[in-house]
Amino acid sequence: MNATPLTHDDCVRLVRSPERYRTGLISVDGHAPLVLACLVLDEGDLLIPTASDRTLQRTSRGCPVIANFTHHGLCTSWSITGSGLARPLREHDRPSPMPHTPLSLAGFFENGIRVLMARFTGRRGGDVHVPRQRTIAGRRSAAETVATAR
Numbered sequence: 001m002n003a004t005p006l007t008h009d010d011c012v013r014l015v016r017s018p019e020r021y022r023t024g025l026i027s028v029d030g031h032a033p034l035v036l037a038c039l040v041l042d043e044g045d046l047l048i049p050t051a052s053d054r055t056l057q058r059t060s061r062g063c064p065v066i067a068n069f070t071h072h073g074l075c076t077s078w079s080i081t082g083s084g085l086a087r088p089l090r091e092h093d094r095p096s097p098m099p100h101t102p103l104s105l106a107g108f109f110e111n112g113i114r115v116l117m118a119r120f121t122g123r124r125g126g127d128v129h130v131p132r133q134r135t136i137a138g139r140r141s142a143a144e145t146v147a148t149a150r
Contacts, residue, residue: 003123011080011120012044015069022069028056028086029063038067039095044082044120047093049112057111060086065115080122084115 006014015022020040025033026048039047046067050056067082089112 003125006078006080006120006122006124008044008120010124011082011122012040014071014078014122014124015044015080015120016040016042025068027066027068028060029065033066033068044117045084046082046115046117047089047095047109047112048115049089049109051108051110054111057088057113060113061088062086065113067115067117076124078122078124080120082117082120084117086113086115088112089114 021037022040023035023037026036026038027033036048039049041047046065048056063086065084065086067084069080069082071078089109093114094109
């Protein structure tokens with residue numbers, strides 16, 4: 001099965017589900033990407049909180065940001081890339097009510113950046129290669145399998 005392209009709206013819907021919280025590879029101003037927690041807003045903008053650390057907020061003001069998100073599930077897989085500009089989080093950017101996430105969010109949105117996303121692009125599906133299982137004491141492993149995601 002070939003990978004199918006996704007529209008901007010499709011990408012926002014996928015990145016926001018099942019919850020608005022997601023981790024992604026975030027690159028600011030061409031630097032090496034970091035795995036950062038993001039809160040995806042309705043229109044696709046990203047809130048990247050940093051708690052009490054102001055480093056990202058100071059160094060990324062007005063800089064281009066590239067965000068990469070991937071998902072490899074049993075029934076579906078997708079890869080999404082977005083680009084936008086960073087600005088410091090403001091008081092009115094903080095989510096209310098706070099989203100349900102696995103993290104304790106008390107004070108988490110004290111500092112950080114909001115990425116004003118210009119465009120998301122992505123692809124869904126394609127072949128997913130499932131690696132061979134490891135052998136167990138003398139047993140042969142099965143051949144590599146190719147699974148097609150929907």
